[in-house]
Amino acid sequence: MSTNPGTSKLAKPAPFTPKKPMNGGTSMDRLTRATVTPNPNLLASTHKKYKAPISSDVKARLRSNSSKPTTLAPIPSSRPTSPTKSDNGRPRTPGTPTKRGSTPDPSLVRATSEMDVTNVDPEDVLVDFQTVEPADVSLGELDEAWLKTVQADHGKEDKVMVSVRLRPGDGKTAWQPSVSTNSIHLDPVHAKTPTSFTFDAVLTGSANKPIFATVARSHVVAAMEGFNAVVFAYGQTASGKTYTLSGTEAEPGIIPRAMRQVFSYIRRTESREYLLRCSYLEIYNEQIHDLLAPPGAPNKVELQGGTVGGDIILAPLREEVVTSIKGVQDVLKRGESHRRTACTDWNERSSRSHSVFRLVIESRERADGSIPSSGRATPSGRQTPGLGANHGGPRLQARDGRSVQTSVLSLIDLAGSEKATSDKERTREGKYINTSLLTLGTVIGKLSDNATKQKNDHIPFRDSKLTRLLQPSLSGNARISVICTINPDPSAIAESTSTLQFAQRVKGVKLHAQKKQVVDTEALIERYRKEIEDLRRRLEEKENLLDTNGKDEEPLKAKKRRMSAQEKADESQAMHDLQSRIQQLTKLILTSQTVSEESAGGSSDSRPVSPVKIDFDLSPYELQQQLLAARLQLSSQSTQILSLEAALEAAQSSRVESEAPSPSQPASEDDRDKENDRERLIQDQAKMIEEQGRKIRQLEDRSHPLSEDLPRQLEEEKRKREEKERWAEELVRQLDKERKARIQLEDERRALQAFVSKFDSLGLGSTIPGSNSSTPISSPAGAGRRRSSAAFGIPSYSSDLGAARRRRSSAFGIGASSLRQPLFPTSDSSSSSSLSSSTSVTTASSATSISSISSSPPSKSISRRESRDSLGLGMSLQLTGTSESSPLRLPEGHSNMPSLLEQMPEEAWVLGGGAGDVSFEEEEKEAESILGLGSRVPSVVGGMKSSSVGFGSGVGKKEPGTVRFSTSVGVFGGHGKENVTPFKG
Numbered sequence: 001m002s003t004n005p006g007t008s009k010l011a012k013p014a015p016f017t018p019k020k021p022m023n024g025g026t027s028m029d030r031l032t033r034a035t036v037t038p039n040p041n042l043l044a045s046t047h048k049k050y051k052a053p054i055s056s057d058v059k060a061r062l063r064s065n066s067s068k069p070t071t072l073a074p075i076p077s078s079r080p081t082s083p084t085k086s087d088n089g090r091p092r093t094p095g096t097p098t099k100r101g102s103t104p105d106p107s108l109v110r111a112t113s114e115m116d117v118t119n120v121d122p123e124d125v126l127v128d129f130q131t132v133e134p135a136d137v138s139l140g141e142l143d144e145a146w147l148k149t150v151q152a153d154h155g156k157e158d159k160v161m162v163s164v165r166l167r168p169g170d171g172k173t174a175w176q177p178s179v180s181t182n183s184i185h186l187d188p189v190h191a192k193t194p195t196s197f198t199f200d201a202v203l204t205g206s207a208n209k210p211i212f213a214t215v216a217r218s219h220v221v222a223a224m225e226g227f228n229a230v231v232f233a234y235g236q237t238a239s240g241k242t243y244t245l246s247g248t249e250a251e252p253g254i255i256p257r258a259m260r261q262v263f264s265y266i267r268r269t270e271s272r273e274y275l276l277r278c279s280y281l282e283i284y285n286e287q288i289h290d291l292l293a294p295p296g297a298p299n300k301v302e303l304q305g306g307t308v309g310g311d312i313i314l315a316p317l318r319e320e321v322v323t324s325i326k327g328v329q330d331v332l333k334r335g336e337s338h339r340r341t342a343c344t345d346w347n348e349r350s351s352r353s354h355s356v357f358r359l360v361i362e363s364r365e366r367a368d369g370s371i372p373s374s375g376r377a378t379p380s381g382r383q384t385p386g387l388g389a390n391h392g393g394p395r396l397q398a399r400d401g402r403s404v405q406t407s408v409l410s411l412i413d414l415a416g417s418e419k420a421t422s423d424k425e426r427t428r429e430g431k432y433i434n435t436s437l438l439t440l441g442t443v444i445g446k447l448s449d450n451a452t453k454q455k456n457d458h459i460p461f462r463d464s465k466l467t468r469l470l471q472p473s474l475s476g477n478a479r480i481s482v483i484c485t486i487n488p489d490p491s492a493i494a495e496s497t498s499t500l501q502f503a504q505r506v507k508g509v510k511l512h513a514q515k516k517q518v519v520d521t522e523a524l525i526e527r528y529r530k531e532i533e534d535l536r537r538r539l540e541e542k543e544n545l546l547d548t549n550g551k552d553e554e555p556l557k558a559k560k561r562r563m564s565a566q567e568k569a570d571e572s573q574a575m576h577d578l579q580s581r582i583q584q585l586t587k588l589i590l591t592s593q594t595v596s597e598e599s600a601g602g603s604s605d606s607r608p609v610s611p612v613k614i615d616f617d618l619s620p621y622e623l624q625q626q627l628l629a630a631r632l633q634l635s636s637q638s639t640q641i642l643s644l645e646a647a648l649e650a651a652q653s654s655r656v657e658s659e660a661p662s663p664s665q666p667a668s669e670d671d672r673d674k675e676n677d678r679e680r681l682i683q684d685q686a687k688m689i690e691e692q693g694r695k696i697r698q699l700e701d702r703s704h705p706l707s708e709d710l711p712r713q714l715e716e717e718k719r720k721r722e723e724k725e726r727w728a729e730e731l732v733r734q735l736d737k738e739r740k741a742r743i744q745l746e747d748e749r750r751a752l753q754a755f756v757s758k759f760d761s762l763g764l765g766s767t768i769p770g771s772n773s774s775t776p777i778s779s780p781a782g783a784g785r786r787r788s789s790a791a792f793g794i795p796s797y798s799s800d801l802g803a804a805r806r807r808r809s810s811a812f813g814i815g816a817s818s819l820r821q822p823l824f825p826t827s828d829s830s831s832s833s834s835l836s837s838s839t840s841v842t843t844a845s846s847a848t849s850i851s852s853i854s855s856s857p858p859s860k861s862i863s864r865r866e867s868r869d870s871l872g873l874g875m876s877l878q879l880t881g882t883s884e885s886s887p888l889r890l891p892e893g894h895s896n897m898p899s900l901l902e903q904m905p906e907e908a909w910v911l912g913g914g915a916g917d918v919s920f921e922e923e924e925k926e927a928e929s930i931l932g933l934g935s936r937v938p939s940v941v942g943g944m945k946s947s948s949v950g951f952g953s954g955v956g957k958k959e960p961g962t963v964r965f966s967t968s969v970g971v972f973g974g975h976g977k978e979n980v981t982p983f984k985g
C-alpha cells in the first residue's frame with residue numbers, strides 16, 4: 001500500500017501548522033481572514049502556463065471599468081444595494097465599485113475586481129477552442145470512445161454515484177478493500193458479525209488522478225453539456241477529503257483536475273463558445289461566507305430560494321470570470337487562503353467549514369466561423385436566467401437564434417465529523433459541523449426512502465445551510481458523485497462504519513438531471529413565421545384542389561372531378577389541421593414577441609415571469625421586481641390582444657366582404673344556412689343578455705323593498721322584545737305573590753289542622769273522613785253550603801296523581817265536566833244567586849283540599865304552572881264568605897287575558913260535584929268567578945278555563961269586601977298545554 005508523507009503525522013496530534021495563520025487574539029480573531037499568501041501547493045504546475053486570452057485594449061477598458069460604471073445597462077442585483085447598509089464595499093454591481101473594503105491591498109483589489117463578472121462584458125471574455133492555451137489542457141483525458149459512452153448516460157434517470165476512498169494507513173488497518181469487486185469489509189478481527197459494503201467504486205492509494213477519472217470526470221463532462229453536476233467528499237475528520245478535492249502540488253485533486261478538463265473540453269468543442277464564472281464560498285458555523293471577497297470587505301452571503309423546483313440564490317456572492325487555468329488558479333488560491341482551518345486533535349489542518357467551489361458554465365453555438373465577438377455590448381442588457389446563484393452581472397446572451405445553455409459544476413469539500421476536542425472553540429465548530437452533517441444524513445435518508453418506497457415525505461432541506469444549498473441538486477436536477485473517505489485506523493471503526501452507512505443511503509437517491517437552455521426568442525419567432533408561410537402555401541394548394549370552379553388546366557380539372565367524396569373529406573380535414581397549426585403558431589409568436597419586448601424593456605429574464613409562481617423566500621425588493629415584470633407582461637399582452645382583435649375584426653370583415661354573394665351570383669344554400677345559424681346565435685346571445693339583465697333588475701328590485709322594510713321590522717322586533725320584558729317582569733311579580741300566598745296557605749293549613757284535631761278531640765271526627773285518610777269522600781254531590789261553617793275533612797293529598805294547580809279549589813260529589821271548546825264566556829250570559837248545591841269545576845286541580853271554615857280572610861287564587869295532564873281525587877270544603885250574585889262577564893283590565901286563556905288546559909273535568917268557587921283578593925275589582933250550572937258552561941275562573949256540570953254555580957261579581965265560598969269533592973283531571981297563569985284571581 002502506498003503511503004504519503006502526510007500520513008505519518010496522523011499517528012499522534014501533529015504540531016500546529018494551520019492552513020492559514022490563526023495565531024493570537026481570540027478564537028474569532030484568529031479566524032479572520034489572513035493576508036493572501038501564495039500557496040505553492042495549489043496548482044503550481046499550471047502557474048507558468050497562463051496566457052491571458054484578452055486583448056490589451058480590452059484589458060485597458062476593463063481597467064477603466066473598475067473605476068467607472070460599465071457601459072452596459074446595470075443589471076439589478078437580487079437585492080438593492082443600499083448605501084447605508086453595513087455591507088458597503090461589497091463588490092456587487094458595476095455601480096458600486098468604489099465601495100470596496102476599508103484598506104485592502106490595492107494590488108489584490110485590482111486583481112479581484114478585474115475579472116469580477118460585474119465589471120466585464122461577457123462578450124469580451126468568452127472562451128472557445130481557439131482561445132484555450134494548449135498548455136491548459138490534457139487532451140488525452142477526453143478520448144472519443146469514452147466520451148460517447150458517458151454522453152449516452154446524461155439526462156437519463158440516474159442514481160448518485162458513490163465511491164469510497166480508503167486513506168493509506170500507517171500499518172494498522174481495520175478495513176479490507178476489494179477494488180475488483182468494489183467492496184470493502186471490516187477485518188474479522190474487529191468485526192463481531194461480517195460487515196461488508198459494496199459501492200460503485202472502492203479506491204485506495206494516494207494518487208488523485210484515478211480518483212478524478214473514476215469519481216468526477218464524467219460529471220465534469222455532464223456539466224459542460226448543460227447538466228448541473230455536484231461532486232462532494234464526505235467523511236470523518238482527517239480521512240482525506242481535502243486531499244481528494246484540492247490535493248497537493250504533486251497530486252492535484254479533483255478541483256484543479258476538473259478545471260483542466262473544462263478547458264480540454266472547450267478546446268475540443270469547436271462549435272461552441274463559453275462563459276465561465278467561478279465562485280467560492282464556505283459555510284462556517286451555519287453562516288455562508290464569500291471566500292473571494294477582498295480582505296476587509298464584508299463577506300457574508302445570504303441564501304434565498306431553493307424551494308421545490310426553484311433555484312437557490314446566493315447574494316451577494318462574488319463571481320469571477322475565468323478564461324484560463326491561470327485565472328482558475330488565482331481564484332482557488334484566494335479562496336483556499338480564506339478558508340478556515342485549524343489544528344485539531346486529529347488533523348493539523350482540519351477544515352472547519354464546508355467549502356463549495358462553483359463553476360457556472362454558459363455556452364452557445366458559435367456564430368459561423370466567427371471568433372469570440374469582442375467589444376460587442378449586449379444590445380438589450382438582458383440576462384440569461386442563471387441558476388439562481390448568478391446574481392450580480394451580465395450573462396451570456398442568446399443571439400442570432402443561438403440558444404444559451406447554462407449549468408453549474410459544484411465541487412464540495414465537507415468538514416469532517418468529529419468528536420469533542422480539547423479546544424473549546426474547535427468543539428463549538430465541531431458541533432455545527434456535526435449538526436449540519438447529521439441534517440445532510442437525514443435529508444439523504446429521506447430522499448432515498450422516498451425514492452425506494454415511492455413516497456413523497458417532507459425533506460428537511462431547510463434545517464441547515466448545507467442542505468439548503470444542495471437542495472436543487474439533491475432534489476434530482478443534477479448528476480451527483482459522492483466520495484466517502486475512510487480512515488483505516490482501527491480506532492476509527494465506528495466513524496468509518498457510519499460513513500459507509502451514509503454512503504449506502506446516498507446510493508438510494510434518484511436523480512433526473514435536466515438541461516437548461518435559453519432560446520433566442522427572435523430566432524424562434526422567425527422559425528414560427530417560416531412554418532406559418534409554408535403551412536399557408538399548403539393550405540392554398542388544398543383549397544385549390546377542392547375548388548372545382550377555378551380556371552384550372554384541363555388535366556387538373558379532370559383530377560378534381562375524379563376525387564371521391566372520401567378524398568374530398570380527407571382533404572378538408574387536412575385543411576382544418578393546417579389551419580389549427582397556423583393558429584397555434586400565431587399564438588406562439590405572440591407569446592415570444594411579448595417576451596422579447598419585455599426583455600428589451602429591461603426585464604431581467606428572457607422568459608416571461610409567471611405571476612403565479614411566487615417564491616416567498618425572495619426579498620420584498622425581488623418580489624416587487626417580479627410584480628413589476630408581471631405587470632409589464634400583462635399590459636403588453638393586453639396590447640397584443642387588442643391589436644390582435646383589431647386584426648381579426650379587419651380580417652373577418654374583409655372575409656365577409658369577399659364571401660358576400662355578388663348580386664349576379666345568388667347565395668348558395670350552404671351560405672344561407674350559415675347565415676341563418678349566425679343570426680340564430682346572435683339572437684340567442686341577445687336573449688341571454690336580456691335575461692341576465694332582467695334577473696339583475698329583479699334582484700335589485702327585491703333588495704330595494706327589503707332595505708326599506710328593515711327599519712319597520714327592527715321597530716317591530718324592538719316592540720316585541722319590550723313586551724317580552726314586561727311579561728317577564730310580570731312573571732317575577734306573580735311568582736313573588738305565589739310565594740307569599742303559599743306561606744299564607746301553609747299558615748291556614750296549620751290552623752285547619754289544629755281545628756281538625758280539636759274537632760276530633762271533641763268526638764266529631766267520626767262523621768268525616770280522617771284528616772289523613774287517603775280515601776276520597778264520595779259524598780252526595782251538590783252539597784254546597786251557604787255560609788256553612790262546617791268542614792267535611794281533608795281528603796288525601798294526592799300530588800302523585802298529577803298535581804296540577806295548587807289552587808285552593810275543590811269539588812265534591814260525583815259528576816263530570818269537560819271542556820273541549822275554547823272558552824270564552826259571554827258577559828251576562830247567566831247568573832245565579834245561589835251557590836248552594838252547585839258543582840264547580842275549576843281547572844284541573846289536584847286534590848289539594850284546604851278548607852277554611854272561617855269567613856275571612858278572602859282566599860286567593862294562586863296562579864302557577866299547569867302540568868299537561870293531571871288527575872286528582874279528594875274533597876274539600878271551603879268557606880270563604882258570602883257570595884254575591886253577579887252577572888257573568890269577562891274580567892276586564894287584563895289585556896293579556898285572551899292570550900292567557902290560550903295557554904289554559906284545553907280540558908278540565910271533574911268527576912263529582914259540589915260547589916265550586918273562585919276566591920278573589922280584596923283589591924281585585926274586576927275578577928270574577930263564572931261557574932256553570934248543570935251544563936257545560938265555560939267559565940273563567942281566576943284566569944283559568946273550565947266548565948262545569950253540576951248542580952249549581954255561584955256567580956258573583958267581585959266587589960271589595962265580598963268573599964265567596966266553595967266546597968267540592970271529587971276526582972279532578974285535566975290536560976292541556978304547559979301553562980302559566982300570571983293572573984291574580
Ligand SMILES: Nc1ncnc2c1ncn2[C@@H]1O[C@H](COP(=O)(O)OP(=O)(O)OP(=O)(O)O)[C@@H](O)[C@H]1O
Pocket residue numbers: 003004005006007010166167168205206207235236237238239240241242243244347349350351352414415416417485
Ligand atoms: N489518500 C491519501 N494519501 C496520502 N495522504 C493522505 C490521503 N488522504 C489524506 N491524506 C493526508 O491526511 C491528512 C488529513 O487529510 P485531509 O486534511 O485531507 O483530511 P480531511 O478529511 O479533509 O480532514 P478535515 O475534515 O479535518 O478537514 C493530510 O495531511 C493529507 O495529506
